[in-house]
Amino acid sequence: MTILLGSIADDYTGASDLANTLTKNGLRTVQTVGIPDPSLVLPDVDAVVVSMKIRSVAAAEAVAAATEAERWLRKCGATHVLYKVCSTFDSTDAGNIGPVTEALNIAAGGGTVLVTPAFPETGRTVYLGHLFVGGQPLNESPLKDHPLNPMHDANLVRVMARQSRGAVDIVDLATVSAGAGAVKARLEALRAAGATAAIADAICEPDLETLGEVALQTPVSTGASGLGLGLARALTRSGRVSSTSAATAGAMRPVGGLAAIVAGSCSSATLRQLDVAERSLPVLRLNPEKLLAGPEEIYAAISWAGDRISAGPVVVAASASPQTVSRLQSQYGRDASGHAIETATSIIAEELMTRGVRRLVIAGGETAGAAVDRLAIPAFLIGLEIAPGVPVLRTVGNKQGDMLLALKSGNFGGEDFFTAALAMMH
Numbered sequence: 001m002t003i004l005l006g007s008i009a010d011d012y013t014g015a016s017d018l019a020n021t022l023t024k025n026g027l028r029t030v031q032t033v034g035i036p037d038p039s040l041v042l043p044d045v046d047a048v049v050v051s052m053k054i055r056s057v058a059a060a061e062a063v064a065a066a067t068e069a070e071r072w073l074r075k076c077g078a079t080h081v082l083y084k085v086c087s088t089f090d091s092t093d094a095g096n097i098g099p100v101t102e103a104l105n106i107a108a109g110g111g112t113v114l115v116t117p118a119f120p121e122t123g124r125t126v127y128l129g130h131l132f133v134g135g136q137p138l139n140e141s142p143l144k145d146h147p148l149n150p151m152h153d154a155n156l157v158r159v160m161a162r163q164s165r166g167a168v169d170i171v172d173l174a175t176v177s178a179g180a181g182a183v184k185a186r187l188e189a190l191r192a193a194g195a196t197a198a199i200a201d202a203i204c205e206p207d208l209e210t211l212g213e214v215a216l217q218t219p220v221s222t223g224a225s226g227l228g229l230g231l232a233r234a235l236t237r238s239g240r241v242s243s244t245s246a247a248t249a250g251a252m253r254p255v256g257g258l259a260a261i262v263a264g265s266c267s268s269a270t271l272r273q274l275d276v277a278e279r280s281l282p283v284l285r286l287n288p289e290k291l292l293a294g295p296e297e298i299y300a301a302i303s304w305a306g307d308r309i310s311a312g313p314v315v316v317a318a319s320a321s322p323q324t325v326s327r328l329q330s331q332y333g334r335d336a337s338g339h340a341i342e343t344a345t346s347i348i349a350e351e352l353m354t355r356g357v358r359r360l361v362i363a364g365g366e367t368a369g370a371a372v373d374r375l376a377i378p379a380f381l382i383g384l385e386i387a388p389g390v391p392v393l394r395t396v397g398n399k400q401g402d403m404l405l406a407l408k409s410g411n412f413g414g415e416d417f418f419t420a421a422l423a424m425m426h
């Protein structure tokens with residue numbers, strides 16, 4: 001397999017978001033779960049997105065995992081590797097966007113890495129280094145209440161600098177609007193001045209096309225799906241992509257079986273989607289305190305779902321409001337409560353699969369990562385888009401047979417997302 005583009009995604013929902021964007025923009029793409037075992041037969045593709053669960057782990061662990069994935073992607077032929085991070089730049093002062101970007105840059109020989117989380121299709125834009133989410137500065141958006149990485153600063157030059165050893169600078173919108181030549185000249189000047197990363201402004205797709213064209217001439221970039229769009233369009237324009245594929249049709253073939261939704265995302269979008277789902281589907285709201293106290297709440301959830309699932313799809317949700325989340329966190333600690341709830345939702349997902357679920361929607365990046373790992377799914381083909389950033393996925397090499405999944409990033413999807421997803425997964 002010789003690929004044109006490699007990507008390392010810092011969570012699984014983000015990986016499927018990027019894989020969806022690359023597919024929509026003409027690249028045959030596969031999403032692997034970690035570095036695949038050599039025995040796994042992957043289709044011939046232009047791009048591979050390696051999903052990792054490294055957004056919220058210790059920086060050293062994230063760096064080790066990402067650099068190993070980078071070596072594997074280079075061996076597969078990737079001349080450019082995109083580190084896919086969240087379009088809301090989810091991270092803390094300890095990392096992991098800065099440390100991983102620097103490690104990948106050093107592995108590739110140094111230079112100034114272009115960094116932009118802009119993804120205009122979902123309302124993420126960057127202007128003068130500041131990230132806006134649906135028109136609100138990042139620190140005023142719902143991301144200020146994120147359970148694992150509350151974002152309190154919209155100035156990404158500052159955010160990235162706090163996580164980096166090297167200097168971080170900016171490529172402003174005026175430069176991006178002036179075209180690829182101007183961006184390249186700016187990057188060369190920044191490199192000479194010793195900056196290791198540059199936050200690039202982008203407010204619309206033509207900006208991302210310019211950035212993608214320039215990034216493709218460098219070995220590494222860091223960004224969200226918008227930069228993926230720019231890279232994919234630059235590759236197709238270059239004539240290096242042999243054929244566009246109708247692979248999505250194969251990915252959409254029906255799998256039958258039962259259907260379920262498991263949610264661990266506490267984003268405002270997911271909370272609203274759960275309220276709307278409750279109008280037409282049975283929804284079990286897990287009690288987070290009981291989940292932390294012992295396995296009884298998990299057994300009760302499995303029994304509740306088991307009683308209903310043969311009659312139609314069920315929803316099991318740990319998701320709670322910011323106030324409830326912060327109460328739990330102050331009692332048990334942020335990482336401990338997050339981890340315990342992810343373990344619980346992944347056990348519930350596994351039990352649902354054992355009981356015949358073959359169509360599964362999971363809401364939340366960390367939640368999805370824990371569940372997909374527990375289900376031991378090795379890779380995914382990319383099907384049709386349910387909502388911007390969320391495709392239908394078809395398992396590759398799954399021991400239990402083919403399944404369809406949707407891994408929904410916390411903030412993505414319209415209010416009827418869950419029923420819309422089920423309507424596309426047969």
Ligand SMILES: Nc1ncnc2c1ncn2[C@@H]1O[C@H](COP(=O)(O)OP(=O)(O)OP(=O)(O)O)[C@@H](O)[C@H]1O
Binds near residue numbers: 265267368
């Ligand atoms: N009731 C709760 N109280 C505290 N933490 C919770 C609760 N329910 C879920 N969690 C934890 O909150 C975290 C939510 O993160 P997750 O990445 O799954 O969702 P998200 O951040 O909304 O999605 P994304 O990363 O895709 O944007 C998980 O660690 C989950 O276990």
Ligand SMILES: O=C(O)[C@@H](O)C(=O)CO
Binds near residue numbers: 011085088389409
């Ligand atoms: O970029 C995004 O917003 C998503 O793909 C994501 O990474 C959320 O976890």
